[in-house]
Amino acid sequence: MTVKTSIIQLRKNFQPSSKPYSDIWLFIGFVIIGILGRTILISYQVQPFPNFEIIMVLTFLAMLCMRPYLAFFIPLLSMIGSDMIIGNPILSGNQINNIVLFTYTGFLIISLLSASFKNHSLKTINSLSLKTIGYTTGMGVGFTLIYDLWTNTGWWYLIYPHTFETLLSVFIAGIPFMIYHMLSTALTFTLIAAPALLIMKKRDYLHLTTQLPMTQKLPLITLTILLITLSLT
Numbered sequence: 001m002t003v004k005t006s007i008i009q010l011r012k013n014f015q016p017s018s019k020p021y022s023d024i025w026l027f028i029g030f031v032i033i034g035i036l037g038r039t040i041l042i043s044y045q046v047q048p049f050p051n052f053e054i055i056m057v058l059t060f061l062a063m064l065c066m067r068p069y070l071a072f073f074i075p076l077l078s079m080i081g082s083d084m085i086i087g088n089p090i091l092s093g094n095q096i097n098n099i100v101l102f103t104y105t106g107f108l109i110i111s112l113l114s115a116s117f118k119n120h121s122l123k124t125i126n127s128l129s130l131k132t133i134g135y136t137t138g139m140g141v142g143f144t145l146i147y148d149l150w151t152n153t154g155w156w157y158l159i160y161p162h163t164f165e166t167l168l169s170v171f172i173a174g175i176p177f178m179i180y181h182m183l184s185t186a187l188t189f190t191l192i193a194a195p196a197l198l199i200m201k202k203r204d205y206l207h208l209t210t211q212l213p214m215t216q217k218l219p220l221i222t223l224t225i226l227l228i229t230l231s232l233t
Contacts, residue, residue: 023066023067023070024070026062026065026066026070027062027066027070027071027073027074030058030061030062030066030071030074030078031074031077031078031081033054033058034054034055034058034074034075034077034078034079034081034082035077035078035081035082035085037054037055037058038053038054038055038078038079038082038086039082039085039086041053041054042082042086043085043086049180049183049184050177050180051177051180051181051184052180052184052187053181053184054188054192055075055078055079055107056107056110056140056143056144056147056184056185056188056189057140057185057188057189057192057193058074058075058078059071059074059075059107059110059111059114059143060110060114060136060139060140060143060189060193061192061193061196061197062074063111063114063115063118064114064118064121064122064197065197065200068111068115068118068217068220069219069220071111071114071115072108072111072112072115072220074111075104075107075108075110075111076104076107076108079100079103079104079107080104083100088100098158098231099151099154099155099158101154101227101230101231102150102151102153102154102155102157102231103151103154104227105150105224105227105228105231106146106147106150106151107147108220108223108224108227109146109147109150109224110143110146110147111220112217112220112221112224113143113146114143115217117139121135121136121139122201125194125197125198125201126201132194132197132198133190133194136189136190136193136194136197137185137186137189137190137194139189140185140186140188140189140193141182141185141186141189143185144178144181144182144184144185145178145182147181148174148177148178148181149171152170152171152174152178153167153170154231155170155174156170157231157232
């Protein structure tokens with residue numbers, strides 16, 4: 001390896017620090033898309049079917065294309081901002097309105113999972129192939145299943161007697177909504193996530209991402225646990 005090649009490689013390795021504001025603009029753009037997208041889908045009732053949403057795919061994309069400690073807050077700010085515009089009550093009025101804590105923490109859990117699979121995802125997504133589409137769609141459907149199990153538990157915890165029978169009833173009643181939600185995720189991850197990641201990878205942007213160190217991951221995990229605790233109290 002020549003000295004010139006070594007210098008080029010070093011510059012590439014340290015490139016994330018050469019563009020300190022690139023992630024900030026991405027962060028702002030993702031939040032705006034999340035707020036406007038969810039607001040339009042709900043307020044103007046343009047959802048092609050129930051539980052069609054875009055926050056899940058934005059959460060996954062953000063965690064792969066920007067610094068994780070910024071991406072972590074995109075679903076939270078998107079949900080809060082759109083709820084304020086739509087007029088959804090946040091921690092006010094009836095006890096059932098506390099379900100927002102379960103929806104918010106659900107997306108934070110997905111953010112942490114996306115961060116955990118980040119390196120594997122970047123290595124897997126190489127071309128517009130069935131493998132890439134299958135991987136991204138599978139990740140989305142898996143994330144949606146975890147999210148729906150958590151939020152269904154929230155409905156049970158907030159408004160039903162805390163028995164196994166009622167929990168099972170809530171999960172059974174929620175199956176149609178989970179199916180719609182997984183269809184939504186399969187569609188958005190196939191049509192949005194896979195092509196977007198390939199475009200960013202082709203433009204050599206995804207190499208700017210770095211794995212989240214434990215010193216930065218612990219505060220995010222702590223915040224999620226605190227919100228989950230608040231949800232249960």
